[in-house]
Structures are given as structure tokens and as C-alpha cells.
Amino acid sequence: MKQKQFPSTHPGRASSHPERTQLQEATVAGVRNPSLAEKRREQICDAALELFLQKGFASxxxxxxxARSGVNQASIYDYISNKNDILRRLLNQLWFSSGAPSLPDLLAEHPENTLQENVAFYLKEFWSKRRKGTLLAYRTVPxxxxxxRKAMRARDEQFISRLAESIEDLTHLPENDPRTLIVANLVLFMANFGPLRDWLHQDLDNDMVADTVAAAIVAMIENLARYSPEQSESPSIQD
Amino acid sequence: MKQKQFPSTHPGRASSHPERTQLQEATVAGVRNPSLAEKRREQICDAALELFLQKGFASxxxxxxxARSGVNQASIYDYISNKNDILRRLLNQLWFSSGAPSLPDLLAEHPENTLQENVAFYLKEFWSKRRKGTLLAYRTVPxxxxxxRKAMRARDEQFISRLAESIEDLTHLPENDPRTLIVANLVLFMANFGPLRDWLHQDLDNDMVADTVAAAIVAMIENLARYSPEQSESPSIQD
DNA sequence: TGTTTTGCCTGACAAATGTCAGCAAATTGT
DNA sequence: ACAATTTGCTGACATTTGTCAGGCAAAACA
Structure with a gap:
């Protein structure tokens, strides 16, 4: 109840994993029953997410x-170790393990679709499944x-370099051309387009936006391929 | 010194201007000398901006x-009326009157340049002049x-519809095609690309990013033009 | 039924925060 | 040099905040 126990007090331990794949969650020993603890933590995180998005983390x-989760002010510390711990747990589930697909996987699994179709599908999935995670992440950086921050960037960069490889394949650009990286960045950024802009703009049809953005991405990639050194004439992008 | 005087206590007055073009700044009568007041306000806003970007507004x-501006804790209320007032003043100078150019103006003033050159120039200017404003805006929405928020959106939408008109001209799409609006949104969003992503990615050459993004935008617009109903064959985009 | 365990909650504390009253210091005008 | 005005500042206020100690009731167990 009272005694909390912090993880990895061994200082050297954390850095033995060179790339952490999640954020460190404090282990709290307030409540014995693990399934109950999990249930309460969910209540807490659900409520916190709504509030963080509405009012910001600090306020x-x-x-x-x-009040929103129905958990008592004292009891809450039996389930989470402090306010920042809530944020970390949220980012773990929304940023690190959101159900959003990856574009390279999609391309590999559905070669029967056009690039544009796959990209459009990717965007729609991303926008619906990662909306809150993106908003939360971008707003709580400070x-x-x-x-x-480093762990989150690492996660993103992993996505981006996989994406860059895909783009390399599509465009036949050489491995060291930085433009594939830039375009990969751009694609990921456009995937964030919906969530980030929705405080400004909510009156456009989501599917049409996705289709137009997908067309734009395809045009971008085709444009890159057109100036690739290996194939200067209309390369075969459609797979 | 002590007496503050609040603006527009007349409730009906503010809404007589249908579109405010700035955020309401409280008039503070603590200090008589206006140039001194302005100087102090600048100190305060400069310090506040750095801190808001570093630690977030609420914290x-x-x-x-x-401490950072050198103004006394009591004196500060002789120059600004409260914490939110500082934020509003910052957004007024960084969001509403940043020196960033508008792409339509650029296109009109420099018809001798290619579209891609103009877009690239626009992006570089935008990224350098509006970086902090964008970051501040996106992070302090809550x-x-x-x-x-409405006033800020209005400002953005004004940009966007002017941009959409330009794109209409370039692509010869009909006035009611929503895709021009979407692409205009995308362009503005990409103009935000640099600032927003710099917490994730700082190791790419800025100019090269701008050039690649510009190429992407041009490809996007060309792609739109290619499927325009009026000109189905490679339209003349180069001006 | 009596005891022990487990989760919940009332109440509070220390620290931090936005805000300012009232006075001291400095500047200005004469 | 003096009075009047303008600016700066010490110190403090009421609140809000994160956090928890310690007790209480219900459930599990004997």
C-alpha cells in the first residue's frame, strides 16, 4: 500500500539495452491483485488521456x-507512481504500440493493389488509430x-528508415541518396496531417483528403523516380 | 500603477468586428511612459517565448x-495584465504578423522563376521566420x-483560400473542386514541416529538405493538373 | 465466528503559484 | 535644491497542486 518499488535501481542496467523500445514504467506495489490494478490503471489512463488532450498535461x-476516472485521490498512487508515469504509460500504448499498420508491410502484403490504394489505406488507418497518440506526443514534448524523447525519436526513425528502404525499391534511387530519407520523413509527416490539423480544420471529408494526399505522395515518389540515375524514363512504379 | 483598465467591457462591442484580425490584448495602465512600457513588454515577451517553447506554457x-527578463515579480503586472496576455501578445507578433511571405504574392512578384524555385524560397523563408510561431501555436492550443482559436483558424483559412485560388490558376481545375483546397492545406502544412518536426529530426540539411519538399509540392500540383477536366495533356505549369 | 488481509478514503501537509498592496527609490520638472 | 511624479520592489495573500500517512470497511480466510 505505502511502499512503492522503483525499477532498475541498478544504474548500469537500463543502458545495457542500447535502444529501449518503450518508456520506463514505474512498478507500483500498492495493490496486490494484478488484474484489478490493470483495470484501475486503464480507468486512470483513459480519463487522463481525454483531459491531457483537452487541457494540456501541465494544467x-x-x-x-x-474526478473523471472515479478513483480516489489517495488511491490513485496505489496504481500509478506519479503524474508523469501516467503520461509515459499513455505514450507506451498510443505511440509505441498503437495498432497502426506500417506502409512497407502493407506494400509487401498487398502487391495486388496499386501504390496509391495502399498509401490511401495506410493514411486512413493511421489517422484513425494514431490520432490521439500523435496529438498527445506533439503536445507533451516539453x-x-x-x-x-530519444526513445520516441528512435521509434520514429526506425519507421522512417524502413520506409526509406521501400522508397528506394520503388524509385531505384541509390542507397545513399538522402532524398529517400526526406521523402520518408514527409510521408510520415503527412500521416500526421489529419490529427495535427484537426484543431484548425474539420470540415473536409476525411476519405477525400486521404485520397488526395495519397495521390500527392505517389506523385512525389514518381517524381523522385523520374530523376533517378538508373531509370530516367517512366519507371515501373505500379506493383 | 495599481489601476488596470480592461478593454471593451461593453459586451456587444467585440462581436461587432465580425473577423478579428488579432487577439485581444489587455491594455495595462501601470506605467505612463509608452516607449518604456513597450521596451519592458518586449523583454517580457522575449523571455516568455523561450520559456514557453522550452517548458510549455502551463509549467x-x-x-x-x-527571473529571465529581469523584471520584478510585482512590476510585471504593470506591463502585462496576466500570464495569458503574454501568450496572446506573442501569438499576435509571431502568428498574425510574422514576416513570412505568402506564396501567391511570391508567384505574382517573381514570374521569372520556376514554380519549384518559388516554392523552395517560400519554404525556406517560412521555416526561418515562422518557426517559433508555429511551435508556440501548436503547443499552446489547449x-x-x-x-x-477561432481567430487563428480564420487567419490560416484566409491564407489557404488565397493559396487555393493560386492552385486553381495553375491547374485549371474548376473553382468548386475541393482538391485545390486540400492541396492548399497540404502546402501550408508542409510549410510547417520543418518547425514541427525538429524535435524529432535535426540532422538533415535544411536547404536540401526544402528543395525536396518543393519538388514534392510541384509534383503534387502537376499531378492535380494532369487530371484536370479542361487540360488532360501535360498542362503548362511553368510560368 | 473471529482474524487477517486487501483495497478504499478522509484529511492533511508542504511547496509552488498567480497576483498584488503599499512603500522605497529614482527620475523629472521647476 | 525641492516637490511631484513615475517606476521598482519587498513581502505577503489566498489558492491550488502533488503527494501521502494512517485509519476504516469489506472480503477472504481460518
Missing amino acids: TTIRDIC HLTKED | TTIRDIC HLTKED
Whole structure:
């Protein structure tokens, strides 16, 4: 109940994993029953997410979260170790393990579709499954530690380099051409387009936006391929 | 010194201007000398901006701002009326009157350049002149009032519809085709690309990114033009 | 039924925060 | 040099905040 126990007090331990694939969650020993603890943590995180998106992290109080989740102000510390811990747990589930697909996987699994179709599908999935994660991440950067930011960037860069490889294949650009990286960045960025802009713009049809953006991405990639050194004439992008 | 005087206590007055073109700044009568007041306000805003971007709005305290700007904790209220007022003043100068050019103007003033050159120039200017404004805006949304958000959106939408008109001209798409609007949105969004992503990615050459993004935008627009109903064969985009 | 365990909650504390009253210091005008 | 005005500042206020100690009731167990 009272005694919390912090993870990896061994200082050398954390850095033995060179790339952490998640953010460190404090282990809290307030409540014995693990399934109950999990259930409460879910309540807490659900409430916190809504509030963080609505009012921002810093001006959401523990009292707000308790009121909304129905958990008592004292009890909450039996399930989470502090306010930042809630944020980390949220990012773990929304940023690191959101159900959003990856474009390279999609291309490999559905070669029967055109590039444009696959990209459009990818965008729609991403926008619906990662909306909140993206919003939360972009808005709470200042409240994250340097290490957490680094872990998040690492995750993104992993996506991006896989994407860059795909683009390399599509365009036949050489491996060291930085433009594949840039375009990969751009694609990921456009995948964020919906969530990030929705505070500004909510009156456009989502599917049509996705289709237009997909067309734009395809045009981008085709344009890159057109100036590839290996194939200067209309390369075969359609797979 | 002590007496503050708040603007437009007449409730009906503010809404007589249908589109406010800035955010409401409280008039503070603490200090008589207007140039001194302006100088102090600048100190305060400069310090506040750095801190807001570093630590976020809510967790930056008035004491932080005072320490950094050299203004006394009590005196600060002789120059600004409250913490939110600082944010509004910052957004007024960084969002509403940043020196960033508009792409339609650029196209009109420099018809001797290619579309790609103009777009690339636009992006570089935007990224350098509007970087902080964009970051600040996107991160502080939750702390703005509904009216303020509306005013900011209005500003953006004004840009976007002018841009959509330009794209209409370039692509010869009909006026009611929503894709021009979507592409205009995308262009503005990509103009935000640099600032927003720099917490994730700082190791790419800025100019090369701008050139590649410009190429992507041009490809997007050409692609749109290619399927325009009026000109189905390679339309003349180069001006 | 009596005891022990487990989860919940009332109440509170120390620290931090936005805000300012009222006075001291400096500047200005004469 | 003096008075009047303008600016700067010490110190403090009421609140809000994150966090928890310690007790209480219900459930599990004997």
C-alpha cells in the first residue's frame, strides 16, 4: 500500500539495452491483485488521456483525473507512481504500440493493389488509430525527459528508415541518396496531417483528403523516380 | 500603477468586428511612459517565448519569466495584465504578423522563376521566420480560448483560400473542386514541416529538405493538373 | 465466528503559484 | 535644491497542486 518499488535501481542496467523500445514504467506495489490494478490503471489512463488532450498535461491536475476516472485521490498512487508515469504509460500504448499498420508491410502484403490504394489505406488507418497518440506526443514534448524523447525519436526513425528502404525499391534511387530519407520523413509527416490539423480544420471529408494526399505522395515518389540515375524514363512504379 | 483598465467591457462591442484580425490584448495602465512600457513588454515577451517553447506554457511560472527578463515579480503586472496576455501578445507578433511571405504574392512578384524555385524560397523563408510561431501555436492550443482559436483558424483559412485560388490558376481545375483546397492545406502544412518536426529530426540539411519538399509540392500540383477536366495533356505549369 | 488481509478514503501537509498592496527609490520638472 | 511624479520592489495573500500517512470497511480466510 505505502511502499512503492522503483525499477532498475541498478544504474548500469537500463543502458545495457542500447535502444529501449518503450518508456520506463514505474512498478507500483500498492495493490496486490494484478488484474484489478490493470483495470484501475486503464480507468486512470483513459480519463487522463481525454483531459491531457483537452487541457494540456501541465494544467490537468491529479484531482481532475481522479474526478473523471472515479478513483480516489489517495488511491490513485496505489496504481500509478506519479503524474508523469501516467503520461509515459499513455505514450507506451498510443505511440509505441498503437495498432497502426506500417506502409512497407502493407506494400509487401498487398502487391495486388496499386501504390496509391495502399498509401490511401495506410493514411486512413493511421489517422484513425494514431490520432490521439500523435496529438498527445506533439503536445507533451516539453514535459518528457531527454531519454524519453530519444526513445520516441528512435521509434520514429526506425519507421522512417524502413520506409526509406521501400522508397528506394520503388524509385531505384541509390542507397545513399538522402532524398529517400526526406521523402520518408514527409510521408510520415503527412500521416500526421489529419490529427495535427484537426484543431484548425474539420470540415473536409476525411476519405477525400486521404485520397488526395495519397495521390500527392505517389506523385512525389514518381517524381523522385523520374530523376533517378538508373531509370530516367517512366519507371515501373505500379506493383 | 495599481489601476488596470480592461478593454471593451461593453459586451456587444467585440462581436461587432465580425473577423478579428488579432487577439485581444489587455491594455495595462501601470506605467505612463509608452516607449518604456513597450521596451519592458518586449523583454517580457522575449523571455516568455523561450520559456514557453522550452517548458510549455502551463509549467512556465511568472517567476521564471521575471527571473529571465529581469523584471520584478510585482512590476510585471504593470506591463502585462496576466500570464495569458503574454501568450496572446506573442501569438499576435509571431502568428498574425510574422514576416513570412505568402506564396501567391511570391508567384505574382517573381514570374521569372520556376514554380519549384518559388516554392523552395517560400519554404525556406517560412521555416526561418515562422518557426517559433508555429511551435508556440501548436503547443499552446489547449490554453487558448475558443475565440482565440477561432481567430487563428480564420487567419490560416484566409491564407489557404488565397493559396487555393493560386492552385486553381495553375491547374485549371474548376473553382468548386475541393482538391485545390486540400492541396492548399497540404502546402501550408508542409510549410510547417520543418518547425514541427525538429524535435524529432535535426540532422538533415535544411536547404536540401526544402528543395525536396518543393519538388514534392510541384509534383503534387502537376499531378492535380494532369487530371484536370479542361487540360488532360501535360498542362503548362511553368510560368 | 473471529482474524487477517486487501483495497478504499478522509484529511492533511508542504511547496509552488498567480497576483498584488503599499512603500522605497529614482527620475523629472521647476 | 525641492516637490511631484513615475517606476521598482519587498513581502505577503489566498489558492491550488502533488503527494501521502494512517485509519476504516469489506472480503477472504481460518
